[in-house]
Amino acid sequence: MEDPGLLSAFIDNLVSRLFSLAEEKYKLYKGFEGDVTFLMRELPMITSAIDGQLLGQDDHILRLSVEELRHVAHEMEDCIDQIMYDASWDQQPWYRLEEALQRQQRYSVSGSSSSQLAESSWDQHIPPDDLVGINSPLEELLEQLAEAEGQPKQLKVISIVGFCGLGKTILARELYNSEIGKQFEKRVWVSGTHGDPGELLSEILRQLHKPDLVTSNVNQLSADICNYLNNKRYFIVIDGMSSDQWSIVKSAFPRNVSSRIVVTTKIQSIANTCSSTNGYIHKMRRLDEKQSKQLFLKNACPGKYLDYLQPDSAALLKKCDGQPLALTTVGHFMRKKGWPTGRDCEDVCNKVRFYDLQSGDDTLDRMHQVLIHDYACLPSHALKACFLYFAMFPSDHPVRAKRLKRQWLAEGFLQPTNLCSDPATETFEKLMNQNIVQPVNISNNTKVKTCKTYGMMHEFITLKSICENFITLFDGGELKPKQVRRISLHRNSITDGASLNIDLSLVRSLIVFGEASNHILNFKKFQLLRVLDLEDCTDLENDHVKEVCNLLLLKYLGLGGNVTCLPKEIKQLKLLETLDLRKTNVKILPTEVIQLPHLIHLFGKFKLPDKAMPDELQKFMALGKCKLQTLGGFLVDESEGFAELMGYMNKLRKVKIWCDSSTTSPKLTTLQKAIQEFIHDEKDASNDPRSLSLYFDGCSEDILKDLKAPCYLRSLKLQGRLLELPGFVTALRRLRELCLQSTKMTADLLTALTNLKHLQYLRLIADELEEIHIKEKALPRLLCLCFVLQRPTFPKVQEGALPFLKSLQLLCKDMDGLSGIQVKGFTRLSEVMLDCRVTDGTKANWVRAAKEHPNKPIVVLKRAIPPRVDRGGDSTAAGETENELINCSVLSEGQVQETHTQMPHDEPDYAFNNMGHEVVSATLTGSSIANNGRVAS
Incomplete structure (x- = not known):
């Protein structure tokens, strides 16, 4: 159904943009300021009205109401962007909003809240006999459960953490029922999903044969449990803890006699908190390819057909992505479809996304409910919108975390505030903490560099995004969108532009993977683009980039293909914040790029034109207008270049530099001066995330010898001939x-x-x-x-x-x-x-x-x-x-x-x-x- 939460996030964004309009003091007609004030008052009330609606409620009136409000909100967003594009204005959406609100009030649209869903119930759908690959982690955890010789007789908290459907509860149950588990004097199994510490402690006390409870006071309950368990070796399982209750209830558990507590949770921070002292964290892992096929066939293939030639299940196994619940439920579903002899098995493999959400089949319903539950439990509307944006990328395409975060900001999903200056990083960390996004590549400092969503979750958010008109996906399927706001083009899926009869004027984001058509690369058809990601577009040419320069609202631009140069007209992109040229062959950067007033991140490997610095650029830099924070990076040779400009880049926090082997001493001296200014530690008070990467292969390391204190860097990378450690490195404060x-x-x-x-x-x-x-x-x-x-x-x-x-x-x-x-x-x-x-x-x-x-x-x-x-x-x-x-x-x-x-x-x-x-x-x-x-x- 329609997602009220997603609409709320969209409306919150509209309010912020309306405020910006008021700040800019646009005056397009008499009464304009009054209309803006009315909307800024009315929209938050709409958000409040639909905020309480829970995902999964099958209310037809609610569905229609949310759909109407979303359509009006999109029209209003179009009006706002049109103001910024060409100062035109359409008052009709304002009137339609009033009509929609009157209809909503007339039919008293409201949604009932559903009871809290128990995460552990999903894992319990997996029969223990169907689990594959459980023996190894079970042996590992049994070692932690046992009392080790020579180790202190202390309480140990074992946290089992991971995405829903990976078998956390089953693994905990196997521990609980093991021979080692049965040796404990007192054993308790409780659910931690209700979130109330008092209820949790009451249930523990009840199972400890203390039914005569006379208090609901948490402190008294904790004291009663602690007194009862004192000097007893106990084993407690708290299954499905979904909120941070540990800090409140931990005092109830005596820390002696080698007792054990097992906590299952999908939230990483809860696992970290519970196991912070003498603890152990078990990170659930997906099954490998061999194990996945074994589990799938166990559920999909009747015994009498084990020797039958099996259909190719590679595509389906890829979608299940090693998740036991997905493999089990999809296997049962395929058996109902006649695996392995049914005619439509291959078709189901290709369209499992649609079967999952549209078939109404009871077999798939439990997996569907897991996906809905994980999505619905995301704690904010903005978090949901950012998560849905993963559907813009193919499921097998790891996404650079920083690429994703910059596109979220360019889309306007998130806004910096006084309390949070980097909302994109905070949002990304929240998604990682929920374990619905998995890391693929992690740098040495444990920062996630690339990531992806789990297979079936990606299928879920893709279809949900399409149904909500959040994105339009062209991946070979037959989709006919009504209005297109975000386009993701996969695998040459549009080849005939004449047959693509859609309006592109309202598109906000366009991402292309593989070859695009001339119809898509005709940027005259786009007006309101904010994000244009063509890094993985294989047929992009220089001529296409000239048209890109007319996209006046563009904030994120990533280029690839056969691009070798940028036109001077790029200076028209006044709102551009990120320019990524790493996948191009651009070697000379027009000075107009440096003069873009909102440019924050610039990536590539280039130098400036070999000519005198334009007066206009010198004036721009001297006035301190440059907002560049990331310059990664530039090449130093005999020409005038970035080294001369670095001193004016007051906001620069990350810089990457290559020294050409032909660079002479005067230029190296200029570079040295620029680096000294960059690392200077003003009054020993610097605390920003300043980073320097310097590649000087073929150059003398002398450029580093005269750098001196006081200096500050958070991160330093040096590549070249190093016979000794440059003195400034040991002088760097807090490196x-x-x-x-x-x-x-x-x-x-x-x-x-x-x-x-x-x-x-x-x-x-x-x-x-x-x-x-x-x-x-x-x-x-x-x-x-x-x-x-x-x-x-x-x-x-x-x-x-x-x-x-x-x-x-x-x-x-x-x-x-x-x-x-x-x-x-x-x-x-x-x-x-x-x-x-x-x-x-x-x-x-x-x-x-x-x-x-x-x-x-x-x-x-x-x-x-x-x-x-x-x-x-x-x-x-x-x-x-x-x-x-x-x-x-x-x-x-x-x-x-x-x-x-x-x-x-x-x-x-x-x-x-x-x-x-x-x-x-x-x-x-x-x-x-x-x-x-x-x-x-």
Whole structure:
């Protein structure tokens, strides 16, 4: 049905834009200001009226009312954009709004709230016998459940976290019913979905054979439970905790006698909180390809047809994406359709998206309800809109997180406020926290670089977006949209423009993957575009870009294809905030780009024209009008260029620079001065996320020697010939992230690195390292240490060094065994990463070492791809080797043990919270071979 919440988010955005109109003091007709005031008063009341409507209510009048309001709201948005485009105005939507409101009031449209849905009920639909791949995680958790010799007899909280339908409840139930689970003196299983701590504690007390409750006071209930359980070894399962109740109820549980609490939840922050002290977090993982097919066929194929030639199920398995609930329910559905002999099996595979939401089949209903529930539980309307935007990207296409966030802002889904200056990042983190978006590639500082939605969830939000007229998708299907506001074009799905009879004048976003048609690339048909993403468009030419320059409302522009130059007319894009040229061959950037008054992010690898700086540009820069925050990046050679302008870029926070080998001393001196100004630490008070990436292969490292304190950077990447560590590096205040890439790194350089007290992430890329001993108390805050080496010359680490290290990454294909590394010395280690090309003997040695470590860290196999030409951008380490890592497999298919020991710091350490445990949830394949030393089932 229509989504009231999504409409509310849309209306909230309209109110913000109306306010902007009032601020700009547009006066198009007599009474215009009064109409705007009326709307700014009326629209929030509409939001309040529909805010209480719950998704899933099958109310026909409500559906029609929301549809009418949404249609009027879209018309109003068109009017507002038309004002900005050509100062024209249409009052008709204003009158239609009044009519719609009168109709809504006349028919008293209201929705009843439904009872809270129990997340755990979905997992319970999966019969235990149907589960595949449960043995390995069960063995891992049974070890955590058992009382270990030599370990303190303390309470341990085990959190099982992951997307709905992955089997969290089943896994917890297997633990509860295991022989180890039955050895506890007191056992309780309760649901945590109701969200009321008092109800939760009351139910626990009731199951502890204390039915004579006379209080609902949380403190008294906690005291009663604590007294009853004192000196007893207990085992409690809290299934489906959906809100942060732990801080309120934890005092009820005595922390002695080796008791255990298991919490299942889909929310990462709840798992982190519950297991923050002497805890363990089990991150649920999707099934691999082999396991997925096994589970699907178990449910889809009757026994008498096991030897029958099976239809190709690859497309369907891809949509299920390793989710046990999806594989089970779709398997049952396919059996009803006559698998494997039914004629329409292949058709169902191709159209499962439509069967899921439109068939009304009871078999698929439970999966449908899971998807609705997960979507409905998103805590805000803006969050829902941003989540639906994932449908603009193909399901098998990992999305760059920053690309996504900038497009959200350009669309107007989110607005910065005094309380939140970066709403896009906050929204993205909330989606990740809900575990409905999965990370695909994670940088060394645990920031998610690329991500995707789960297969069936992507099918759900795609169809929902289409039904809500949120997007128009051309992916080979037969869709005939009424009004087009966002277009996503996949796989050459429009070839005949003559047959495409749609109005493109109202389109806000256009994203193309593959070849587009001339009809789509005729930008004269577009008027109100805000987002134009053609990075993956293969047939884009220079002539097309000339027409793009007439899209006056454009805020986000990404180009690719065969583009080699930008026209000077690009200066017309006065509202442009992001320009991404990384997938083009643009090498000379017109100075008009720098003069764009709202440009914040500029990506590519280019230089300015080889001629004198225009007076107009000099005046623009001198007046401090440049808003650039990200410049990634520019090439320094003999011509005048960016180095001369950097000093005027007062808002610059991230810059990437390449030095050409032909650069002479005068130009290097200019560059040095620009860098000095950029890293200058005014009164030792800088605290912005300032980042510098410098590539000086072929140039002298002398450009770094004269840089001096006071200086400040949050992140630094240096690639070139480094014989010693430049002095300014050790002088950088609060440097958190450092990446160095050089052919060889000397002992002096490495020794100097150990003095960086605030460093959290260190990545060293070299052919070899000279021998060095990392001494006690060195690098006291380091969380992640990564080596990418041609020869296995790893340093020796003394006991007491790297006290907070959580991730150790040793990427060297010729590594032999443990290479002298004493793993037990890293007391907080949660992850070891190896090059997947190491020998089987080396893999076995590390699996054994991980099993013997108290934390049982995961062992991940990855492979570094050789460097390629870097076109600039958002990378977080020097060179493209920085994160070009392919996840080959996970040796320790167990989970990450989260000790969460308190770190000594005087400011929030956001990266510490999720270090390591997201990495292995990326592209897990069927090559997982063992679990902390045991063979995986």
